[in-house]
Amino acid sequence: MARKNELPPIITQLLQQKKYPFVIAIIALIAFLFFEFDGFKDITTPKSDSKPIQTDVSKLPKTPSSFSQAKTIVYNKIYQGHEKTFYCGCDFDKKRAVDLKSCQVKPRLNAERASRIEAEHIIPASWFGMDRQCWNEPICKDKKGEAYKGRECCLDIDPFFRVAHNDLYNLTPAVGEINGDRSNLAYGIVAGEKREYGACDFEIDRDSKLAEPAPAVRGDIARVGFYMERTYGVTFPPKEKELFIQWDKDDPIDEWEKTRNQRIAAIQAK
Ligand SMILES: [Ca+2]
Numbered sequence: 001m002a003r004k005n006e007l008p009p010i011i012t013q014l015l016q017q018k019k020y021p022f023v024i025a026i027i028a029l030i031a032f033l034f035f036e037f038d039g040f041k042d043i044t045t046p047k048s049d050s051k052p053i054q055t056d057v058s059k060l061p062k063t064p065s066s067f068s069q070a071k072t073i074v075y076n077k078i079y080q081g082h083e084k085t086f087y088c089g090c091d092f093d094k095k096r097a098v099d100l101k102s103c104q105v106k107p108r109l110n111a112e113r114a115s116r117i118e119a120e121h122i123i124p125a126s127w128f129g130m131d132r133q134c135w136n137e138p139i140c141k142d143k144k145g146e147a148y149k150g151r152e153c154c155l156d157i158d159p160f161f162r163v164a165h166n167d168l169y170n171l172t173p174a175v176g177e178i179n180g181d182r183s184n185l186a187y188g189i190v191a192g193e194k195r196e197y198g199a200c201d202f203e204i205d206r207d208s209k210l211a212e213p214a215p216a217v218r219g220d221i222a223r224v225g226f227y228m229e230r231t232y233g234v235t236f237p238p239k240e241k242e243l244f245i246q247w248d249k250d251d252p253i254d255e256w257e258k259t260r261n262q263r264i265a266a267i268q269a270k
């Protein structure tokens with residue numbers, strides 16, 4: 001028997017009625033289902049083929065599901081109307097460019113990285129990642145079958161790590177070069193006042209592996225530290241804990257910090 005009609009009846013009918021947008025929509029839907037359209041599978045979908053680690057995250061804050069989403073929220077919502085970098089107070093714009101003149105910052109080595117903001121983890125990811133299996137063992141596999149570990153693996157398969165990593169309280173916009181230089185150094189007091197970044201009161205001592213932030217943000221840092229401690233069980237060496245307790249007293253919460261906390265709480269409410 002010859003096939004009289006090669007198109008599904010619904011499409012034929014819609015074509016006869018000249019309802020072309022419906023036809024296009026149906027064809028797009030079929031193509032989407034058929035080809036498993038990849039466009040909506042952003043980085044919230046693990047690129048790994050590995051199984052997710054089973055963790056009960058129902059009691060943890062509802063943090064953004066991807067890091068790129070978290071960054072967009074930090075820059076566009078949390079810091080809206082307060083477009084200033086955390087350590088140096090530089091203005092930044094919607095394109096994430098830093099106005100270095102606004103804060104008299106001079107790049108140390110990398111002018112290009114200094115010209116962009118990056119999302120700084122006040123408590124570095126390695127501090128809450130280093131005890132995770134995904135951080136230490138190559139238990140993730142990419143689509144080519146190659147094993148990997150560390151931050152990318154943990155973001156892909158470890159829900160606890162992902163929630164902590166994307167927590168908005170712990171993320172601040174920073175001059176890219178300073179974010180890179182701070183890396184995962186602990187905070188502390190660095191002797192002297194060598195200013196490697198122009199007028200910005202931020203020092204790094206690569207020998208003692210310490211980063212000294214300006215007095216105006218020390219309390220902010222301490223309170224984020226306490227939050228990460230009670231929310232995710234991050235622990236600090238006794239010396240750093242003592243410093244945080246002191247910094248919390250010396251730099252009490254101000255209006256901007258309150259606003260920031262309220263904005264974050266509205267998004268991350270349990
Ligand atoms: Ca100093």
Ligand SMILES: [Ca+2]
Nearest residue numbers: 216217220251
């Ligand atoms: Ca402060």
